[in-house]
Amino acid sequence: MKAQIFILSSILFAVFLSFTSMAALNSTDQQKESNIKASKQTVAESLTSAFALDASNNAFQVVTADQDAILLANAENMLFLSNKELKQLPASNWHIAVGRDVFVPIINIKHPEAEAWMKNGITKELFADLLKNSKTAVVEDLEMTQLLESYSNQPKESWKVQLFSTDQQVFSLVENNPEIIGFCKFSALKSAIVSGEIAQICLLPIDRNSNGTIDHAENFYNESSSFERAVWLGKFPRELTNTYFIATSGQPSETQILFARWAMQNGQQIITSYGIGQLPATELHSNMAKLNNIPVVPLSPKTQNNWLKLILPTLGLLLIIGLLTSTMYFRKKGSTQIDPDATDYSGAFDETKLNTPAGLLFDRTHTWALMQADGVLKMGVDEFLLKTTGPLTRLKMKLVGEKVSKGEPIISLTQNGKSISIFSPVTGVIKKSNQSLEKNISQLNTSPYDSGWLYEIEPTNWQSENQIMMMVDTYSTFIKNEMKRLRDFFALNNTNLVKGNMQPVLQDGGEIMTGVLKDCCPEIWEQFQTQFINTSR
Secondary structure (H helix, E strand, C coil), X not given: CHHHHHHHHHHHHHHHHHHHHXXXXXXXXXXXXXXXXXXXXXXXXXXXXXXXXXXXXXXXXXXXXXXXXXXXXXXXXXXXXXXXXXXXXXXXXXXXXXXXXXXXXXXXXXXXXXXXXXXXXXXXXXXXXXXXXXXXXXXXXXXXXXXXXXXXXXXXXXXXXXXECCHHHHHHHHHHCCCXXXXXXXXXXXXXXXXXXXXXXXXXXXXXXXXXXXXXXXXXXXXXXXXXXXXXXXXXXXXXXEEEEEEECCCCEHHHHHHHHHHCCHXXXXXXXXXXXXXXXXXXXXXXXXXXCCCCECXXXXXXXXXXXXXXXXXXHHHHHHHHHHHHHCCCCCCCCCCHHHCCCCCEECHHHCCCCCCCEEECCCEEEEECCCCCEEEEECHHHHHHHCCCCEEEEXXXXXXXXXXXXXXXXXXXXXXXXXXXXXXXXXXXXCCHHHHXXXXXXXXXXXXXXXXXXXXXXXXXXXXHCECHHHHHHHHHHHHHHHHHHXXXXXXXXXXXXXXXXXXXXXXXXXXXXXXXXXXXXXXXXXXXXXXXX
16 A cells, blocks of 8 residues: 555655746746747748657757847747848858758750750840740749749849749649740759659759850750759859748757758758758768867856756656556566567558658668668668568578669568568668567568668668658659559469469459569569569669
8 A cells, every 4th residue: 555655645746847947948838839930931841840859859949040030049949031031140150051952954864956055055145035025934943943043144024035933833834845945943854853753844944154056064964963963062053042941049059050950961951941952962061061060068057957847857757657667567577579470561652641751761672771870871672562471481682892883682571481682772882781680580571660670781882872762742743653553463473373362462443452472473473573663763
């Protein structure tokens, strides 16, 4: 009885600590809430909430760069602002780029002037003339309008272009009408090309020095990675770019540096989800190197007090968890390991039922990669492929120290003697393999993006190879097409090869059964390798 009273008293005391401390935090948070401006409110709030989840830091905020907010930057927040707003800050403010919009002219490769313009480019004068032509299509975007007006010295009132509300509408018009010239965001163009939405459109080079030809210094329009690097280095007209920054009122604190590093990795997906272009890999690596060399500024006493306030509710919650755990200990000892065969593979799956984490890069080989702060990337297999194969029984992995090349086999996935080979998304040297999969292979099926990772690889051609990998929005479109390919595969192949004809591979309505390959015979696995996996490289 005494023990029960003691436990109950401890729980009540812990709850009291939690509520009183959280009340103090809420009061502080409400004061901070009034400091957030509405200029780029949505992006700033999304960065704040995503960082809070990833870093378990609810005290840090991203604020917008309206005039009054410039005075509010402190160790507990960071400004999010555009290039134009950055120029209004004092010289003492520290800043670093996190995203960039680039507005580019595009052309159909069958345009009558395509060959000449691809060789000689268009001058600034011809660029301005295009805005007075009814055979030009422009996205009606305020930011783009201002930049085009500035670069061409032509006010919007003098334009005779066709205006559209989305980049996709411009792509459709240029793709289907070879004589049309378009203006769009480069990030939207890149996504459309990677996803296969367009095939006849390319960048229209700008003859920046007006010498009548695209010389060596201007020859960077053929590859997206070369173009993005050229934009970063200032070889493309800066008047057609808008860079977004995060900034502080002085030297960044430890928390601000942590956020900046996060912004160069997981935060890139948040930024791009709002239509802002991702920084090229070379610039991201350069930024990470700068961040690693910044001396850390100690937290102010005010900030330290806030962290102390967080300790109290944390201790209270830990006490509650400890007490509850101890009461359950004698009821149940040990832990239960997940059995692959116990995983539910009934029903159908489609792209809407797949877990697609933000912050990863995906490859057409159904693999994913995550560049870590130390320059080593972690990779694994995507959930789409594992939902297709069903539970696996064995992996044949490469050894640490082995060299791998992009597009070559990197792992063999086996299920009861039937296997498929998966290809590497990158070139490099294997630094580490996930040894825990030897004891618990089910992690690969149940947690492919976390504990089910496969390798850590030191890449040797990352700057080039990451450019053709997909972020989550482009990958989602890719998976929709892969679902169609998967349906077509089973529709065209003899489904009687399913072992014992135990279940149909397609449900009514054409939906794919989860673990569709699980009961298929070896011949179907071989056909899946040659007709589906190999053709994705």
